[in-house]
Amino acid sequence: MRTFYKILGSLFIAVTIASCSTEVIVGDGPDNRLTLHEVLSNQELWYVDLNSTQGSPDIPFMTRAFTISFDFGTLYANNNLVGVGRAGAGLGLDVGSYQILNNQVSILHDIDGLHDFKVVVLTFNRIKMIDLHRGTVYFLDGYNRNNFNYDQLFYDNIQYFLQEYRAWEKVYTSNVGALNDFDQENYLQFHPGFNGDVFYSSTDHNGLNYSSLFWDYTGKYEVEDVTPGSINKHLTLDYDFIGNDFFDLYVINENTIELHHVASGITYKFKGRGYIQLKNTTSKSRIIDVSRVLKK
Incomplete structure (x- = not known):
């Protein structure tokens, strides 16, 4: 990037x-x-x-x-x-x-x-x-x-980047990989939470305004480094009551992410809809190693 x-x-x-x-x-x-x-x-x-x-x-x-x-x-x-x-x-x-x-x-x-x-x-x-x-x-x-x-x-701080859009809409599904339940989920939404960051997922059809979406699933999410300090990330969606989905997460640009579903091998792309300018919204807590902020 x-x-x-x-x-x-x-x-x-x-x-x-x-x-x-x-x-x-x-x-x-x-x-x-x-x-x-x-x-x-x-x-x-x-x-x-x-x-x-x-x-x-x-x-x-x-x-x-x-x-x-x-x-x-x-x-x-x-x-x-x-x-x-x-x-x-x-x-x-x-x-x-x-x-x-x-x-x-x-x-x-x-x-x-x-x-x-x-x-x-x-x-x-x-x-x-x-x-x-x-x-x-x-x-x-x-x-x-x-x-x-x-x-x-x-x-x-990619976990907070995911929260800067009101919804992420699925715009691409690869032809390679096995069918799985996540194929039906076309929208994701990410929020800060009191006991961990939370996500919502919707199976509504593509092309809808984010304000009209019905959120079918919810749970907690976590973003982790593949290796310490890596730009490549793992995303875990911990669904309430129905288990977890695991992805490799890549940032394509400022409003596009790629999720590679580890279990099925399918790759998805999502685009951010409804950018949120964080001047007067809910505060967040952060974790960062300050020593890595300086350029080498």
Whole structure:
């Protein structure tokens, strides 16, 4: 897959954390220390490392974002995997505004409203943002666009890519392979769930609008690497009461996937219908190995 492509301060601040590591001192004085504004804007992308979050990650715009960017008062976010690396020249969507005062940043999100954070600069490319109202601590890692691996971000999070369409319609079935029950299923739908991600399946005939589909089956789904870090994936559809189907999953392009049914040998192609732009929808949790985001 191709690579997708206002502010005052007057006091120096020295911040400390519970660990033994030394933090970076930032300020706004004449001794050439970087200001917090400079720290935040010097990195084009801040990857939201949800795995390191302390407390309940309950701010929607933080939990749905893969990256956020601070750009001269405008806050950008990459919430979607469809178009990642291209939207906003890699920064994503304009989702709000921010202001900095000393060691605090106030974010006014277009949907989620005003949130205030204390920012602790751990290094010049790692910060923590402490929600001043809830106490939740978010950790973010800084990158520039030329050393951020958008492809790896995409392939490490394909389970969320599947959720970015309201339905996936079957558009191709190979002539090779054995007949099986999945032949009758023409639509798939994927959603986040509280106890695992869920899917729905429909046997309605092709050509229908996704809003009129009847979902015949449901269950949980899981996407796993064929080998660690691989772009090739295994998809398991765990149907309620009727067992599992196993597929090799390949991404053809931003709205086409290929499913190879392991048991029968049949290959199917599905196209995404009804793209969902994740600016104001349900938040998600994510798992990603940050060390693999940097380009080799």
